[in-house]
Amino acid sequence: GENVEQHPSTLSVQEGDSAVIKCTYSDSASNYFPWYKQELGKRPQLIIDIRSNVGEKKDQRIAVTLNKTAKHFSLHITETQPEDSAVYFCAAKGENTGFQKLVFGTGTRLLVSP
Amino acid sequence: DSGVTQTPKHLITATGQRVTLRCSPRSGDLSVYWYQQSLDQGLQFLIHYYNGEERAKGNILERFSAQQFPDLHSELNLSSLELGDSALYFCASSVGLAGATDTQYFGPGTRLTVL
Numbered sequence: 206g207e208n209v210e211q212h213p214s215t216l217s218v219q220e221g222d223s224a225v226i227k228c229t230y231s232d233s234a235s236n237y238f239p240w241y242k243q244e245l246g247k248r249p250q251l252i253i254d255i256r257s258n259v260g261e262k263k264d265q266r267i268a269v270t271l272n273k274t275a276k277h278f279s280l281h282i283t284e285t286q287p288e289d290s291a292v293y294f295c296a297a298k299g300e301n302t303g304f305q306k307l308v309f310g311t312g313t314r315l316l317v318s319p
Numbered sequence: 320d321s322g323v324t325q326t327p328k329h330l331i332t333a334t335g336q337r338v339t340l341r342c343s344p345r346s347g348d349l350s351v352y353w354y355q356q357s358l359d360q361g362l363q364f365l366i367h368y369y370n371g372e373e374r375a376k377g378n379i380l381e382r383f384s385a386q387q388f389p390d391l392h393s394e395l396n397l398s399s400l401e402l403g404d405s406a407l408y409f410c411a412s413s414v415g416l417a418g419a420t421d422t423q424y425f426g427p428g429t430r431l432t433v434l
Contacts, residue, residue: 239422248321248409248425249362294362306352306375307423309362 207232209297211310218285219318226313228295229277235299238278239307240269243292252293253280285317322346323412323426331432337398340429342410344391350374350415351393352423353385356407368393369415400433407431 208231218224230238236257241249255262255269255278262269266285271278282289292314296307322345330338344351353365364377368387379385382400387393397404407430411423 241425246407246430248427250321251422251424254422306364306367306377308364311361 207235207297207299207308209295209308209310211295211313213313214311215314215316217316217318220285220287222285222317224282224285224289224315224317226280226293226295226315227277228279228297228310229275230297230299230308231276232297232299233273233276235276235297237298238269238271239296240280241294241296243294243312245291249294282315285315287317287319290315290317321424321426323410323424325408325410325426325429327429328427329430329432331434332400333434334400334402336400336433337396338400338431340395340397340408340410340431342393342395342412342426344393344410344412345424348412348414348424349391350413350421351387351391352411352413353379353393353395354409354411354425356409356428357403358406362409365395397431402433405431405433 211228239254242252243249266283268281292312294312295310298307324343326341349370352367354362365379366385367375382398385395407428409428411425413421413423
């Protein structure tokens, strides 16, 4: 089945710096890749997603890139702010899961210091 | 607010007991997914229901079961509880068209503590 690996597990940056989180997936038929942000004790919230027919998507300070050939996708956060501190999860969904479920990465704890 | 509701917010019980967690999906969503998140862990997929039918199973223990009712709300039943079952349980919902890249929206979760 699908396997999603996420790196790094923790990431510390200074306010204003950029942060990059990378994920790789195993199922070449995967076609949907969302990113969720989870603050402590709260629910995961969708922050951006990308479908396999595009290579990049931006939403203000957040961007996601997808390389289907290499089977990896990345989250880029620019001009980080302390409120960006949270755990970020990538996920993938595709044919080998019958498109029925998301397979999540193990999460990246982002700490933005003022 | 995602539009997905879960009750109760917190649940404290003893080992060996049985509990029921409830989830109401967003209006119009036909799919409900259940996830377990242990302390400082990732999201483990448990089970998916679409319009009342089970569609996919993940790492769900035999002591756990779920169902989706005609009004589309779902319940997750956990029995013979063990200390290791203590976790946050999330449900998520989506429009649920098979094969579609539809977005999952998460509820606020139920925090289960087994003593």
